[in-house]
Amino acid sequence: MDDLTSGTRDKRGNWRPNDAIENAPVFVWPIRPMKFLRWLPSYFLPWNIIFFAISAVFWFLLTPSREALETIEWGWVIYLFARNSAIVILFYGALELRLYVKRRQGTHFKYNGKFPSEHPSDVFMFKSQNVDNIIRTFGTGLPIWTAYEVGMLWAWANGWGPWATFSEHPIWLICFGLILPILHEFHFYCIHRLIHIPVLYKWIHSVHHNSVNPSPWSSLSMHPVEHLLYWSGSLIHLVLPSHPLLMIYHLNIAGTGAVVGHVGFDKIETGEDGAFDTHAYAHYLHHKYFEVNYADGMMPLDRWMGTWHDGSKAGDKIMQDRFRKKKEKANARKGEA
Template identity: 55%
Template sequence: MDDLKYGVRDKRGDWKPSGRLEIAPFWSWPPKLPKVLGWLPGYIWPWNAFHMATALLYWFYVVPNVETMKSISWGWALWLYAVNAAAIFVFYGIFELRYYVQRAQATRFKYNHKFPGDTPSDVFWFQSQNLDNFLRSFFITIPLWTVVEVIFLWCFANGYVPWVGWQDHPIYLAALVLIAPAIHEVHFFFIHRLIHWGPLYRWIHSVHHNSINPSPWSSLSMHPVEGFLYHAVAFWHLVIPSNPIVALFQLHVAGFGAVNGHLGFEKLELTEDTAVSSEAYAHYLHHKYFEVNYGGEGLIPLDKWFGTWHDGTKEGDALMDARFQKKRERVNARAASH
């Protein structure tokens, strides 16, 4: 595909889309029903449909029976970790192999023209972003994902929280599934904003931000505190009356869905004429500029409301620069007063 039909490439070779990032259309007033209806299929397919498919596969073929889950044991906890690790290795690995190892798409639609494997750095273990990100994901973050999973399954199995049945409340649970990605965005925005606070950033979040030019293995490369808080989004289903399948879906939106913002490509070419949108640009801009787009793609436009939204345009650059200038002035004023 010709990526210059969809965007522009600068002198360094970095590519950016020609359009602007848009928040979900139902936030526009007055709402335009055709636009909302046109947006809905992309909301469901392919990514959220994939996450629900994996949640169902887990529930029917991976998750132990209720009696087993009433007591926490190494057996079923390690089994879940093994499945989580294997699933991420395959799922993320497909993107890593095709787009970063084989480089089947070269730099078409790639935001940053460089590949992480070509630029060793001392900030990473063994000076390798790929190896560092891989090890942190599989030996820190995925175990913590599993801890969250074991806890909420144990709570459901023991009746410590309401277990809403699909036969009795199908409409309620279907609605809960539909809003689960919104729960993720709100949860992610606030924990993400918190760990961007100076001391917490240096201690915790800087680990993830070492990957300025992220790739699939960067998705779950986190400090243990961030890794736990990020996946703890599933604990909302211990507060909201819910069902373990919906909680699994919520967890998979976080775990499997983390790859979207770190793919590094706007479109993933499947054939010469077809491609899938990665939905990566908003989070790529966060890795590039650090203090914008703390949330997601604008499903719940918290960045817009809090003034940290960057839509990928020159106007977005200008708003960001003005905000940074005001921040510098405040810092300088405080320094002068002392």
């Protein structure tokens, strides 16, 4: 495919799409039903349907029995850790292998024209972004993901929490499952703004932002405190009536789904003339500019809060004007002091 039919590449080899990013036509007034219906398939495809399918396999085939879950034992805890690790290795590994190791599509649709492996840096362990990211993913990311899952499965098995069944509450559980990606993004926005407070950014979130040019393994490369906050959104299943399948789906949206914003490519080619959208650009811009797009672009939270960047040149100007005003205010405060 010719990526220049839908985007432009600058002198540094960085690619940007021609079309500006749009928030989902959900939180708008007046309601635009036709635009909503045209957008709706992209809410499910390709990612959310994949994450739900993974979760269904996990729940129906790869989760211990309720009797086993009643008592926390190392055997099934390690088993869940291995199961979660396997999906991350398969999912992240496949994208990394295709796009960054074998480079099957070169820099077609790649936002940053450089590949991290070609640019070692002292900010990473062993000067390697991938090595550093993998160590952090398996060192604290997956253990904390699994710890949340272990705690909630144990609570379900022992009757702790407002758990429900699909036979008794089908409409509620289906609706709850449908909005889980939205709930995840709202929670992500809230904790993301929190850890951009200067002191928290310096000691916690800067670890993730070391990957200015993110790749799949950057997805869960975080400080342990950020991991704890990141998966805390799943605790809603101990507050609202839910089902373990939906809880596992929620964890997968956050865990397996973290790769969506870090894949580094706007489209993944499936042949000479085929490709599918990654929806990665909004979060890539956050890694590039740091103080924009704290949400993932589906909800208009950044637009409401004045931190939205739609990827266009007009968006660049709005961002630069905001940064300039922020700098002027900071200088004025220094002058008064």
